[in-house]
Amino acid sequence: IPVDEFDLVIFGATGDLANRKILPGLYRRVLAGQIPQGSQIIGAARSDMDAEAFRAQVRGAIEEHVNPAKIVPESVAEFLAMLDYVVIDAKGEGGWDDLKAKVRPDVINAFYFSVAPSLFGDLAERLHKRGIAGPDARIVVEKPFGRDLTSAKALNKALADHFDETQIYRIDHYLGKETVQNLMAVRFANILFEPLWNAQYVDHVQITVAETVGVGGRGSYYDKSGAMRDMVQNHMMQLLCLIAMEPPYHFDPDAVRDEKLKVIRALQSVAPNDMVRGQYLAKGDEPGYLADSEDPESKTESYIALKCHIANWRWTGTPFYLRTGKRLRARTSEIAITFKEPPHSIFDEAEGDWRENVLVIRLQPNEGMNLKMMIKEPGPGGMRLVQVPLDMSFAEALGEEADITDAYERLIMDVIRGNQTLFMRGDEVEAAWAWTDPIIEGWEARGDRPQPYDSGTSGPDDALMLMHRDGRRWREIR
Numbered sequence: 266i267p268v269d270e271f272d273l274v275i276f277g278a279t280g281d282l283a284n285r286k287i288l289p290g291l292y293r294r295v296l297a298g299q300i301p302q303g304s305q306i307i308g309a310a311r312s313d314m315d316a317e318a319f320r321a322q323v324r325g326a327i328e329e330h331v332n333p334a335k336i337v338p339e340s341v342a343e344f345l346a347m348l349d350y351v352v353i354d355a356k357g358e359g360g361w362d363d364l365k366a367k368v369r370p371d372v373i374n375a376f377y378f379s380v381a382p383s384l385f386g387d388l389a390e391r392l393h394k395r396g397i398a399g400p401d402a403r404i405v406v407e408k409p410f411g412r413d414l415t416s417a418k419a420l421n422k423a424l425a426d427h428f429d430e431t432q433i434y435r436i437d438h439y440l441g442k443e444t445v446q447n448l449m450a451v452r453f454a455n456i457l458f459e460p461l462w463n464a465q466y467v468d469h470v471q472i473t474v475a476e477t478v479g480v481g482g483r484g485s486y487y488d489k490s491g492a493m494r495d496m497v498q499n500h501m502m503q504l505l506c507l508i509a510m511e512p513p514y515h516f517d518p519d520a521v522r523d524e525k526l527k528v529i530r531a532l533q534s535v536a537p538n539d540m541v542r543g544q545y546l547a548k549g550d551e552p553g554y555l556a557d558s559e560d561p562e563s564k565t566e567s568y569i570a571l572k573c574h575i576a577n578w579r580w581t582g583t584p585f586y587l588r589t590g591k592r593l594r595a596r597t598s599e600i601a602i603t604f605k606e607p608p609h610s611i612f613d614e615a616e617g618d619w620r621e622n623v624l625v626i627r628l629q630p631n632e633g634m635n636l637k638m639m640i641k642e643p644g645p646g647g648m649r650l651v652q653v654p655l656d657m658s659f660a661e662a663l664g665e666e667a668d669i670t671d672a673y674e675r676l677i678m679d680v681i682r683g684n685q686t687l688f689m690r691g692d693e694v695e696a697a698w699a700w701t702d703p704i705i706e707g708w709e710a711r712g713d714r715p716q717p718y719d720s721g722t723s724g725p726d727d728a729l730m731l732m733h734r735d736g737r738r739w740r741e742i743r
């Protein structure tokens with residue numbers, strides 16, 4: 266469905282995110298026929314170049330980051346014709362008059378801050394005071410949204426001084442992933458799961474986001490961040506919220522975000538022995554974390570596993586185990602909900618390999634769902650039980666229609682439509698920092714060092730113990 270005509274200004278348009286995700290994503294939306302002709306995409310950055318040079322850069326980004334089968338010359342030309350460029354000085358005066366002359370007040374305006382958070386306030390102030398962004402304009406900001414509660418509050422204030430919360434779109438690209446949205450469909454469009462979705466029937470939940478990449482190239486950012494700030498405070502917290510929240514009264518931005526906020530507020534602090542931090546070692550030619558981060562003494566974690574509890578009626582008694590790390594065995598993100606065993610078995614143990622039901626929601630790769638069920642082993646061997654998966658790959662189930670759109674392009678289209686459901690509200694981000702801050706302060710005060718782990722494995726051995734001692738097991742990363 267096409268969106269209405271818009272002018273989108275991308276600050277930081279020459280940066281890595283713009284080239285890898287935002288601009289190729291917008292091109293794919295043009296290809297899909299979703300962006301009306303006449304819309305403008307205006308790059309704004311410090312680099313001194315003209316619109317022609319910007320178009321050449323974007324052409325390069327498309328060639329590098331879009332599947333060659335989807336590069337259609339007419340659509341590329343149509344997209345490049347929408348582009349314009351302004352040299353801008355975020356903290357000074359240069360370029361703002363130019364920008365004002367280009368942004369049309371009679372179409373939807375969106376301003377994407379793909380820049381360091383330290384510039385958010387400067388950009389917001391200039392857009393507002395110079396009358397470039399009106400009361401209907403949308404401001405899109407990227408993570409990291411601060412590095413603790415104090416800095417997040419300062420960012421929220423810098424934006425709130427000039428714009429209303431209904432105009433601010435804080436991106437967490439995990440919320441734009443197909444399966445993450447499907448999580449809500451699975452929970453709230455089916456009657457099957459919801460009655461079982463509580464501590465009485467759910468033994469535990471595991472959320473895994475495993476990556477094979479290291480932090481090479483972005484070591485200076487990452488070393489000040491670490492897995493807790495980079496992944497848990499935002500992406501994993503959002504996944505946890507969508508699993509744990511109460512049904513919102515409507516699929517509406519504030520209804521959904523109110524419910525997520527309640528989950529974050531109900532999260533208990535994590536005891537030191539309920540978490541394991543790790544740091545990857547070198548393997549072959551691949552440097553270890555300490556070389557990637559360029560600080561041979563760094564105590565930053567590239568891996569974290571933790572057990573947390575949500576103190577409310579629905580979840581007391583069901584632990585949530587979270588783990589994420591770099592340079593692990595495989596790139597795989599999934600949520601696994603393990604249900605309790607039936608209260609009484611009518612089958613003898615010898616009659617099979619009894620296991621619990623597990624619902625696995627695969628975020629990537631191969632988006633889909635898998636429900637592990639017990640059935641009778643086929644054949645004449647008597648009543649023997651086996652566990653089999655009811656497996657649904659979205660791509661296979663929906664065939665051609667499974668348009669697994671990249672998270673960024675979906676979210677940008679939501680900005681244009683004015684739909685904030687998949688964006689984080691200011692109070693949510695602050696509540697998430699309020700939960701992570703004391704945990705991080707705790708390990709900093711103790712001077713904890715992360716445990717080294719071999720690259721290409723599933724992380725430090727102690728992380729296995731985190732579950733073993735509860736009589737549970739992590740799912741394999743593969």
Ligand code: BG6
Pocket residue numbers: 408476495598
């Ligand atoms: C980013 C983190 O937000 O998410 C990165 O800063 C991480 O460190 C990335 O690699 C993971 O995103 P995806 O979509 O590849 O799972």
